[in-house]
Amino acid sequence: xxxxxxxxxxxxxxxxxxxxxxxxxxxxxxxxxxxxxxxxxxxxxxxxxxxxxxxxxxxxxxxxxxxxxxxxxxxxxxxxxxxxxxxxxxxxxxxxxxxxxxxxxxxxxxxxxxxxxxxxxxxxxxxxxxxxxxxxxxxxxxxxxxxxxxxxxxxxxxxxxxxxxxxxxxxxxxxxxxxxxxxxxxxxxxxxxxxx
Numbered sequence: 001x002x003x004x005x006x007x008x009x010x011x012x013x014x015x016x017x018x019x020x021x022x023x024x025x026x027x028x029x030x031x032x033x034x035x036x037x038x039x040x041x042x043x044x045x046x047x048x049x050x051x052x053x054x055x056x057x058x059x060x061x062x063x064x065x066x067x068x069x070x071x072x073x074x075x076x077x078x079x080x081x082x083x084x085x086x087x088x089x090x091x092x093x094x095x096x097x098x099x100x101x102x103x104x105x106x107x108x109x110x111x112x113x114x115x116x117x118x119x120x121x122x123x124x125x126x127x128x129x130x131x132x133x134x135x136x137x138x139x140x141x142x143x144x145x146x147x148x149x150x151x152x153x154x155x156x157x158x159x160x161x162x163x164x165x166x167x168x169x170x171x172x173x174x175x176x177x178x179x180x181x182x183x184x185x186x187x188x189x190x191x192x193x194x195x196x
């Protein structure tokens with residue numbers, strides 16, 4: 001039941017990022033097919049498996065070329081914020097849809113209550129994955145978005161992080177497997193979803 005949520009969260013995030021970068025001057029993503037909401041173009045196999053099993057994972061990253069941008073740091077912030085906000089808005093919408101389903105349309109499932117529970121669970125799980133994915137991507141470790149923001153404002157720091165990229169990726173994977181990512185970001189996602 002996590003599969004729809006993982007597909008939505010990852011595809012939306014990377015598609016919005018690619019579209020934003022494309023609009024701001026980096027045309028490399030159109031030729032790669034990244035400006036279309038095709039899940040196969042945006043999902044990383046291992047990252048998706050991690051997301052399905054552990055609740056956190058990563059996408060096939062959109063590598064931003066800041067030299068093709070017209071506004072430098074300002075555009076880096078826009079490219080960082082747009083997919084983040086898209087995931088938050090989608091998560092809120094899915095949570096709201098789950099609430100409406102179970103409070104306004106429950107009578108339609110009078111003879112199949114299990115279907116109502118299943119649909120509600122899928123929507124709630126998708127909302128949770130979308131919002132947690134948004135916050136998880138703040139981390140400055142490739143392939144997450146935080147590294148692009150660091151590169152725009154502190155290129156020397158980013159260079160040092162890239163030099164130790166493999167080490168940080170192993171630490172990131174272990175943090176996901178051991179549940180540290182969930183401990184850090186699940187409370188944030190639940191607080192936002194609590195509104196609904």
